[in-house]
Amino acid sequence: MRNATHVDSHREVVFVDSDIEISxxxxxxxxxxxxxxxxxxxxxxxxxxRGYLIGRH
Structure with missing residues (x-):
């Protein structure tokens, strides 16, 4: 159970290949x-x- 004052800073990350036509x-x-x-x-x-994720920590 989470503390009621805890703010979840969780955010999804989506990696998109720029070579995709509709990227x-x-x-x-x-x-x-x-x-x-x-x-x-x-x-x-x-x-x-990897480089992006290392930079997030």
Whole structure:
């Protein structure tokens, strides 16, 4: 059970491959519900995700 004064700072993260044709439309449509991270198609996606997640801590 959580303390009633506790504020949950949980926020979803969505990684979007910028090579997807509708990537900007997808990112725009979900940006209010989640943090959107655009991944560069010419770079290692897992390394980009790792770098973002390390930066959040």
């Amino acid at each position: 900007s439309l997808l990112a725009t449509s979900i940006q209010d519900q989640a943090d959107v991270v655009m991944l560069a198609g010419d770079e290692n996606g897992l390394q980009q995700m």
